[in-house]
Every structure is written in structure tokens, then in C-alpha cells.
Amino acid sequence: MNIITGEELEYLKVPEHSRRQLHDLVAYLREQAPARQSVCALYGLRRTGKTTLILQAVRALIGQGVPPETVAYFIGQKGDDFDDLIIEMEARKKLKYIFIDEIGFYANFLKNGNYLYDTLVRLYDKKVVIAGTNLLALYLAGKGTLYDRYGILHVPYLSFYEHCFFVPGAELTKKYFTQYLQNGGLFQPPTDIADYVQTSITNSITELFETEPESDIFPWLKPESEDVDWNGYVNSILLLSSNYVSNRSFQVPPSIRDDIQAINADITRKVLRDFRQYFSLSPRDRSFRMKRTETVALLDFLTHCGVITVLPNLFDDTEPYRCYVQTPFLRFHFTDKLQSLAGGATVNENTPLFGNLLEAAVVSEYRLAHPDAKTCFARTHCPPGSDEVAEIDLLDMDAKRGYEVKLTESRGYKGFEKIGARPELNGFQFEILQGDACIEQIYHWGAAAGK
Numbered sequence: 001m002n003i004i005t006g007e008e009l010e011y012l013k014v015p016e017h018s019r020r021q022l023h024d025l026v027a028y029l030r031e032q033a034p035a036r037q038s039v040c041a042l043y044g045l046r047r048t049g050k051t052t053l054i055l056q057a058v059r060a061l062i063g064q065g066v067p068p069e070t071v072a073y074f075i076g077q078k079g080d081d082f083d084d085l086i087i088e089m090e091a092r093k094k095l096k097y098i099f100i101d102e103i104g105f106y107a108n109f110l111k112n113g114n115y116l117y118d119t120l121v122r123l124y125d126k127k128v129v130i131a132g133t134n135l136l137a138l139y140l141a142g143k144g145t146l147y148d149r150y151g152i153l154h155v156p157y158l159s160f161y162e163h164c165f166f167v168p169g170a171e172l173t174k175k176y177f178t179q180y181l182q183n184g185g186l187f188q189p190p191t192d193i194a195d196y197v198q199t200s201i202t203n204s205i206t207e208l209f210e211t212e213p214e215s216d217i218f219p220w221l222k223p224e225s226e227d228v229d230w231n232g233y234v235n236s237i238l239l240l241s242s243n244y245v246s247n248r249s250f251q252v253p254p255s256i257r258d259d260i261q262a263i264n265a266d267i268t269r270k271v272l273r274d275f276r277q278y279f280s281l282s283p284r285d286r287s288f289r290m291k292r293t294e295t296v297a298l299l300d301f302l303t304h305c306g307v308i309t310v311l312p313n314l315f316d317d318t319e320p321y322r323c324y325v326q327t328p329f330l331r332f333h334f335t336d337k338l339q340s341l342a343g344g345a346t347v348n349e350n351t352p353l354f355g356n357l358l359e360a361a362v363v364s365e366y367r368l369a370h371p372d373a374k375t376c377f378a379r380t381h382c383p384p385g386s387d388e389v390a391e392i393d394l395l396d397m398d399a400k401r402g403y404e405v406k407l408t409e410s411r412g413y414k415g416f417e418k419i420g421a422r423p424e425l426n427g428f429q430f431e432i433l434q435g436d437a438c439i440e441q442i443y444h445w446g447a448a449a450g451k
Helices: 006-011 021-030 050-063 082-090 115-121 135-143 160-166 174-183 193-211 230-240 256-263 269-278 293-304 328-333 336-343 352-369 415-419 435-449
Strands: 002-005 039-043 071-075 097-101 127-130 150-154 279-281 288-290 308-312 321-325 375-381 389-396 401-406 429-434
Touching: 002 006, 006 050, 021 039, 021 050, 021 127, 021 150, 039 050, 039 115, 039 135, 050 071, 050 097, 071 082, 115 127, 135 150, 135 193, 135 293, 160 174, 160 435, 174 328, 174 435, 293 308, 308 352, 308 375, 321 352, 352 375, 352 389, 352 401, 352 435, 389 415, 401 415, 429 435
Parallel strands: 039 127, 039 150, 071 097, 097 127, 401 429
Antiparallel strands: 002 071, 279 288, 308 321, 375 389, 389 401
16 A cells, blocks of 8 residues: 655645535534544545545645644555554554545455544544545445445536536537537546446446455345356446336336347347346336346445436336436447447437437436435326326426426427426426527536535
């Protein structure tokens, strides 16, 4: 492991521009109320700025007069052991602020991670911040040893507003919004985004299998076979997450059989076989239905990490939940179909696919800007029992506002009239988001989130 403390901290290269999460992190470091003491976990995919946030917090502490010898920055490496980390921290009793990056690389972290709270925070009154690219390790720690003893600070992808602020030359235009959907969300987009998507998520699974006892992981992710192709499996989940999920079943239209072929141009029979181990094809309704609790765990993990976002339905006579791929570049790159679209010269606004992407952008940006709001969507039969269905894409039940995303202004919409008068939506204000106005609204939500 690497350990940086004392005067060495002053030589760290720290980016000047900071995101709004720095304010929340510094607030945690300055919190003195005993009842609010906890471990702070930074959640975010690779290249979303977690390490930068740590370095800026260190600089802020020292700039406020905190003695450098009371601050330490530990960086885990593959092959490190959590017990050795404990020894290093015990040898430095003067430390008050402890930052641990790449904590998922420490073997036995899931078994002994309670030391961070039970000893460092509760007994020694230290501030402990943990982060790492292995998000599954943080997720499982939150389910086990650090349950209700750590607070989560999400470090998500760049919003469209932040994209315009941080990326040189970016502007509030449709051109740059399309660019943002294709490769936005990161300070430094990787050369191969499709590979980045795979390694960011699947490495969290496979690397943990290598360092932690199976008994600590398998209660959450326990495949039937030991050689599951996690790349293909995660890719399938991301594809299906644009449809619907509930705690008991995971259903998609019959067209999934065609979409499977678009997951990967080099898809192998093994990937299909592994995929079908988790989903069965019913000859009665010709749809796939989930039958493995591990899939629910994986979906919960991806939601927890901010990869997908889930909206419940206000009504119960149609699909109960809707999932959206939240991370911008994931919207284009988790299938070959999306990847080829992103690589094309233009994006056809009139295709349903782009409509789904725009809808996902609206939902995820609104939820980031209003993290405490009670949000859902509304889809129901009108009148009850008929075949006619009306829907509203996004509802804020607290603010009593509803939004419907449309690609073109010429397309009519009567959903507000059909279900807007229902008692559940009494007093709501409704707005159609379309064209440039929709992109501007997404931008302004991001700006509001940063205040």
C-alpha cells in the first residue's frame, strides 16, 4: 500500500475545479455531533472524480490550518491485506483524518471492516473516508460489517450542466448534448467506452471473488456455475434494465430474443447458455421471467451504485417498475445497436431508441437534482379495464409536478387529459418536455443541483 502523510501531502497535485460533492465531504469532516459520527463512503464508477475529491478535501483541511501530521491518505493495491492496514493506522495515533482509497483491494476488508467504525470512529473519534473502484466491496460492507454505521456520498457522472462547465468548448446546444450522451459523464472519457463499461462493473465482481471468502459474497451473488461469463451476464442486465423489474419477477417483451443478438457481435453460445440459466422461457406467455434471487441482488447493486435508476408506478394495473440506464455513456454502449448509433454521423431524433435515451436523461437528471423527492411514473388503463393506456414519464409527488418527454413538437399527447384528473394527481402542474426546451431543462436541473 502507499501511505502519504505529513509534509508529503503538500506536494500532491490537486485539480483546481471542484464539484458540489466537496462541500458535502468537508461538512462530514467538520461534523462534531457524536450521534452523527460514521464512516463516509464515496460511491462512484471509475473516472467520476472520487480520488480528486479526496485530494481536494485534504487540501481544504490543510488550508484551514489542520496539522498535516494528523491527516493520512492510504492507497490500496492488489495483494494488500486489511490487517496490515490496521497495523499501519494503529502505529499513527496522531491521525485525526484518515482517507483510504481503493479499499476493495484489501483482502479481509469485508470480514474486519467494522474496525473502521468500532475502533477508529467510535473509540478514537477519527474521521474516516473510504472509496474504491471495487464498488461491490463497498456495497457488501454496507450490507454487513458497516451496516447503518456508514454514510454514502455519491460521486456520480458529470451532469450535462457540469459537462458544459468542465469540458472545454462544450455549450448548451443539441450538438453537445448528443456528444454528452455518447461519451459524457467522465472527466476523461476512455478510448474504448464499451470496455470501460465492462471492467468498471464486472471487475467489482470478479476481483472480489479472488480476495474474499466465498461465504462473504455468495449470499448476494451466487451463480449456479463457477465459470459464469460475468461480462455477458452484466451486459444482459444492463440491456434489460431499460425495461421493467420487480422484487419477484423480471419481465421483458418477446423481442428480447432478437435483442440478445445485439448484446455483442461476437456473442458465444456459452453467454447465451449462462443467460438462460437465469431466465426461463415460458411457452405460455413467451416472455422471460427471472427465477434467481442473484439477479435481484445484481440489480440492487447497480441501482445502489447509480448505474441504473428505478421508478415505481403510481398505479398498479400495468407494469409496477421501470428501470433506466442512468450513466450517460452506458445508454449508448451496452449493446452493439447503441454503440453503432453513437458512432454514426447523426442521431435520428425520431427513432424510439433516442426517445428512450432522452427520457432516461430527464429521469436521472431530475432525481440527481432532487435526491429527496418522492418520484414515480404513471401508466394506467383509460378507462380502467380498457386496452387504451396513458402514461406520464415522471412525477414529483412532493412538488406536485409531472413531465412527459416528447421528441418532436408535432406529436400530440393526451395523457395529461386522460389521467391528470385522477384523484392521485389533483393539483398537479404538467409540462411537456420537447426539443431544445427539454435539453435546456436538463441543463437547468443540473445547475440547480450544484447550488
